[in-house]
Amino acid sequence: MATASAVIQQEVIRPQASLWSDAWRRLRRNRLALVGTIYLSFLVVVAIISVFWTPYRWEEVGVAVPYSGPSHANLLGADNLGRDILSRLMAGAQVSLIVGIGTQIVVLAVGVPIGLAAGYFRGWLDSVVSLLISIFYGIPDLLVALILVFLLGPSLTNIILAIALTRWMDMARLVRGQTLALREREFVEAGRAAGAKPAKILFGHILPNALGPIIVQATFGIPSAILFEAFLSFLGLGVPPPRPSWGSMAADGIAAYQIAPHFVLAPAIALSLTLMAFNFLGDGLRDALDPRLKR
Amino acid sequence: MTVPILQVRDLRTQFLTDGGIVTAVDGISFDLNPGETLGIVGESGSGKSITALSILRLVPDPGKIVGGEVLFRNEDLLQIADDDIREIRGRDIAMIFQDPQSSLNPVLTTGYQIDEAMLAHGKSKREAHQRTLELLKKVRIPAAESRIKDFPHQLSGGMRQRAMIAMGLSNAPQILIADEPTTALDVTVQAQILELLADLNRELGTAIIMITHNMGVVAGLCSRVIVMYAGQIVEQGPVDQIFEDPQHPYTWSLLKSIPRVDAVRHERLRSIEGIAPDLLRPPTGCRFHPRCPFRIEKCYTDEPTLKEVAPNDMAACWVTMDRARKDMNADELVDIRPGAGSHYRRGELV
Amino acid sequence: MLTRGLAIYITQRLVLIVFTVFAVSSVVFLAIHQLPGDALFNEHLHGNEYQQKLHYYGLDRPLYQQYLSFLGNLFFRGDLGESLVLKGVKIMPVVLREFQVSSEVGFVALLFTVGLGMIFGVVAAMRQNTWIDYVLSTTSVIGYSMPNFVIAAFLILLFGFWLANATGGAFYYQLGWTGRYGTIGEIWLPAFALGFPYASIVARLTRASMLEVIRQDYVRTARAKGLREQVIIIRHALRNALIPVITILAPLVIGILTGGVVIEYKFGIPGLGKEFVQSILNKDYNIVIGVFTAYAALIGLANLLVDVAYAFIDPRIRY
Numbered sequence: 001m002a003t004a005s006a007v008i009q010q011e012v013i014r015p016q017a018s019l020w021s022d023a024w025r026r027l028r029r030n031r032l033a034l035v036g037t038i039y040l041s042f043l044v045v046v047a048i049i050s051v052f053w054t055p056y057r058w059e060e061v062g063v064a065v066p067y068s069g070p071s072h073a074n075l076l077g078a079d080n081l082g083r084d085i086l087s088r089l090m091a092g093a094q095v096s097l098i099v100g101i102g103t104q105i106v107v108l109a110v111g112v113p114i115g116l117a118a119g120y121f122r123g124w125l126d127s128v129v130s131l132l133i134s135i136f137y138g139i140p141d142l143l144v145a146l147i148l149v150f151l152l153g154p155s156l157t158n159i160i161l162a163i164a165l166t167r168w169m170d171m172a173r174l175v176r177g178q179t180l181a182l183r184e185r186e187f188v189e190a191g192r193a194a195g196a197k198p199a200k201i202l203f204g205h206i207l208p209n210a211l212g213p214i215i216v217q218a219t220f221g222i223p224s225a226i227l228f229e230a231f232l233s234f235l236g237l238g239v240p241p242p243r244p245s246w247g248s249m250a251a252d253g254i255a256a257y258q259i260a261p262h263f264v265l266a267p268a269i270a271l272s273l274t275l276m277a278f279n280f281l282g283d284g285l286r287d288a289l290d291p292r293l294k295r
Numbered sequence: 296m297t298v299p300i301l302q303v304r305d306l307r308t309q310f311l312t313d314g315g316i317v318t319a320v321d322g323i324s325f326d327l328n329p330g331e332t333l334g335i336v337g338e339s340g341s342g343k344s345i346t347a348l349s350i351l352r353l354v355p356d357p358g359k360i361v362g363g364e365v366l367f368r369n370e371d372l373l374q375i376a377d378d379d380i381r382e383i384r385g386r387d388i389a390m391i392f393q394d395p396q397s398s399l400n401p402v403l404t405t406g407y408q409i410d411e412a413m414l415a416h417g418k419s420k421r422e423a424h425q426r427t428l429e430l431l432k433k434v435r436i437p438a439a440e441s442r443i444k445d446f447p448h449q450l451s452g453g454m455r456q457r458a459m460i461a462m463g464l465s466n467a468p469q470i471l472i473a474d475e476p477t478t479a480l481d482v483t484v485q486a487q488i489l490e491l492l493a494d495l496n497r498e499l500g501t502a503i504i505m506i507t508h509n510m511g512v513v514a515g516l517c518s519r520v521i522v523m524y525a526g527q528i529v530e531q532g533p534v535d536q537i538f539e540d541p542q543h544p545y546t547w548s549l550l551k552s553i554p555r556v557d558a559v560r561h562e563r564l565r566s567i568e569g570i571a572p573d574l575l576r577p578p579t580g581c582r583f584h585p586r587c588p589f590r591i592e593k594c595y596t597d598e599p600t601l602k603e604v605a606p607n608d609m610a611a612c613w614v615t616m617d618r619a620r621k622d623m624n625a626d627e628l629v630d631i632r633p634g635a636g637s638h639y640r641r642g643e644l645v
Numbered sequence: 646m647l648t649r650g651l652a653i654y655i656t657q658r659l660v661l662i663v664f665t666v667f668a669v670s671s672v673v674f675l676a677i678h679q680l681p682g683d684a685l686f687n688e689h690l691h692g693n694e695y696q697q698k699l700h701y702y703g704l705d706r707p708l709y710q711q712y713l714s715f716l717g718n719l720f721f722r723g724d725l726g727e728s729l730v731l732k733g734v735k736i737m738p739v740v741l742r743e744f745q746v747s748s749e750v751g752f753v754a755l756l757f758t759v760g761l762g763m764i765f766g767v768v769a770a771m772r773q774n775t776w777i778d779y780v781l782s783t784t785s786v787i788g789y790s791m792p793n794f795v796i797a798a799f800l801i802l803l804f805g806f807w808l809a810n811a812t813g814g815a816f817y818y819q820l821g822w823t824g825r826y827g828t829i830g831e832i833w834l835p836a837f838a839l840g841f842p843y844a845s846i847v848a849r850l851t852r853a854s855m856l857e858v859i860r861q862d863y864v865r866t867a868r869a870k871g872l873r874e875q876v877i878i879i880r881h882a883l884r885n886a887l888i889p890v891i892t893i894l895a896p897l898v899i900g901i902l903t904g905g906v907v908i909e910y911k912f913g914i915p916g917l918g919k920e921f922v923q924s925i926l927n928k929d930y931n932i933v934i935g936v937f938t939a940y941a942a943l944i945g946l947a948n949l950l951v952d953v954a955y956a957f958i959d960p961r962i963r964y
Contacts, residue, residue: 271795
């Protein structure tokens with residue numbers, strides 16, 4: 001029955017959140033990533049819509065005076081053949097997104113299994129894979145892609161394959177590194193001791209734990225691929241005309257920069273914004289999934 | 296009466312954190328006499344390291360020294376110009392740190408880093424090279440000539456710390472501040488380093504401020520000790536006396552928690568219950584009261600100030616061990632939990 | 646610090662480079678030579694003329710023979726063959742001349758990248774959370790998110806168009822390349838466009854790295870010794886902060902090399918990149934193979950140089 005005022009320190013007990021909900025919380029708080037996601041959602045919507053509808057048909061020549069500037073009829077003006085730039089810009093989003101996401105799907109399908117196998121089984125398999133990776137890193141990616149596309153013909157699939165062929169090593173190397181580190185952890189030992197088959201360990205234990213960096217890498221890989229495709233198109237070896245790609249639009253635009261600056265600005269800005277958005281998102285994901293940052 | 300070479304008066308250092316203001320050092324005052332070895336002892340978070348850093352104005356962001364004076368050679372180190380404090384660092388007052396692995400730059404040779412300490416204060420390259428060699432020999436690093444060209448990662452932990460000591464003493468400072476120099480080393484090396492410091496103190500007359508959480512280190516090296524808790528000094532005085540007869544319950548608990556060779560066999564190892572206080576919202580009254588076995592009512596409400604409670608022994612406590620032994624049977628208590636010795640008269644905590 | 650380990654490492658890498666170049670150019674060679682004969686020539690040739698041309702270039706021989714003589718010429722005589730389109734023009738001298746042009750632009754771009762990038766990164770780190778930091782950080786994110794030709798397009802619009810109009814022709818950017826070495830006026834814009842995205846990456850990395858290094862204990866030790874802030878930043882902090890930057894230097898140099906392809910082509914710079922694209926479009930496959938081989942060799946060497954530089958900067962690295 002002391003009259004003293006007892007100071008009671010109570011530790012607030014927070015519920016143990018999982019890595020994912022914690023990461024999601026942190027991601028939501030990252031404003032740049034949020035802005036990026038909003039923009040990208042908008043872009044996806046535009047791309048989907050453009051499959052069914054655009055203000056004008058993007059392949060229709062002569063809907064306006066060639067090189068004419070932005071006006072009521074053509075919000076972004078017209079290109080060298082009198083086609084509506086806005087419509088072509090919308091359709092161009094399709095190409096960028098398909099290539100960007102498509103390449104990453106291939107890279108994931110190829111790089112992840114190779115990385116897992118090399119990191120887990122080690123031995124001669126790892127040596128071969130590492131050698132392959134070293135060799136591929138010595139290849140000038142743009143040049144190979146150019147040759148490939150030229151030889152095989154410029155189609156969306158070929159472009160995706162060409163880009164994936166020169167960039168799979170990033171994912172494979174990452175996954176290999178993660179696997180090498182994770183295989184030493186106790187839960188893998190436990191799994192092995194319990195007699196689990198390698199496939200189960202790889203896909204049930206190792207892969208889920210490596211998922212974070214993999215997702216980040218894939219997210220950064222998308223703008224990289226979009227950039228690559230833009231390069232190809234810019235050089236005239238991308239998606240064949242008349243299908244619009246932001247890269248080829250930029251190429252046509254630069255040629256006429258003196259008379260129609262809006263022509264190059266439209267795709268240039270679209271490209272830049274899209275790449276920026278993906279980069280912001282990638283940054284946000286990376287920070288959110290980084291186990292080192294305190295809650 | 297010797298004139299102290301360093302006088303710290305009411306030093307106050309705060310950190311601006313997301314949660315609020317943390318006062319890591321809350322009104323510390325002490326003197327350092329020439330050639331003296333002073334120990335500052337306390338748990339982590341007690342403010343001992345920050346005190347040392349504050350003396351040389353090395354407090355990292357988001358910390359700020361917000362009050363007090365540090366008088367050295369008639370100047371207040373907290374007020375002098377940036378250029379002037381830079382002159383003093385490394386030349387008149389030197390500081391060495393806890394982890395020699397991370398405290399030495401990995402891309403520069405050891406020799407260069409020691410040279411640098413002297414080059415920064417006006418010595419020529421030749422003088423610096425020569426002195427570095429002498430210093431390395433003095434701190435008992437074998438094969439000094441080849442060690443000069445080695446990088447820190449090529450030296451063992453003990454050698455790295457010796458190199459740091461050499462760096463600290465290179466300009467023959469009047470004061471050497473050592474922030475837990477032995478904590479990162481293993482026990483046998485610890486003893487060697489402490490012996491080295493003791494010898495250097497005797498030989499060169501450099502005053503040493505030794506910061507540590509280890510009472511044994513203090514006993515081995517220091518002549519005077521300051522005990523810190525939650526940013527304040529709770530007791531200070533000569534080492535022999537304080538160790539023999541500590542007056543503050545915290546000091547007493549600390550000493551009780553050291554396993555002793557001559558302890559009675561079935562005596563349980565005691566530790567101080569509770570955790571270090573949250574400096575964002577420190578306890579009211581005496582900061583140690585939530586963990587103190589001998590608290591009385593006054594401890595909850597009034598903050599005690601440092602007073603001479605025994606000859607040469609200053610402590611900040613309303614009770615003191617003298618009374619705890621008389622009224623609360625402190626020495627016979629088996630169970631040392633907070634309030635274990637406190638007793639009540641007519642329902643009131645006295 | 647040239648140790649035996651380092652020498653062995655360099656030798657191993659050189660072997661790998663030779664092997665890679667060999668492997669890669671072989672693949673390209675074989676791939677291209679799978680094309681049907683008449684696809685090899687731009688013009689439509691018939692009968693005798695066609696056979697003559699085929700024979701002149703040795704294209705009527707069996708594939709393996711062609712392959713072996715290609716390799717033999719390359720490794721023993723440094724001969725990359727002859728242009729298919731421009732008869733009699735040896736490829737190697739062309740490659741060498743254009744390499745010099747590309748490397749000029751590439752070198753300036755690299756200077757921009759490393760120089761500007763480092764400076765921006767250090768400034769942003771030392772003025773963390775001030776407006777300077779925000780401006781620089783935002784600029785760098787925008788920088789590496791923009792394709793180099795977009796940057797170039799903006800710059801051309803700015804310098805070749807708007808400024809020229811605004812100042813009545815005082816500022817005018819000329820596309821192209823004069824003389825053997827070009828002029829500064831012609832080099833700086835493509836070099837800047839090439840380098841700016843990478844400069845942004847370097848700036849970001851340098852900033853992050855500096856921020857970490859500044860908090861390190863050894864910086865605190867340096868301060869406690871009484872060193873001046875400037876000295877601490879340059880001698881202690883920067884050297885350590887640059888170590889992570891060196892690790893990305895290799896992909897960066899490669900990026901500049903390949904990015905140059907696009908820039909050169911559209912800006913009329915007679916370098917290796919332009920040659921490559923033009924040759925593909927002209928179907929001058931001998932040149933394509935030749936330039937490709939040169940690039941593969943360059944990339945290998947660039948990688949090696951960077952790794953060796955790394956060993957010299959960080960004494961903890963032992964090969």
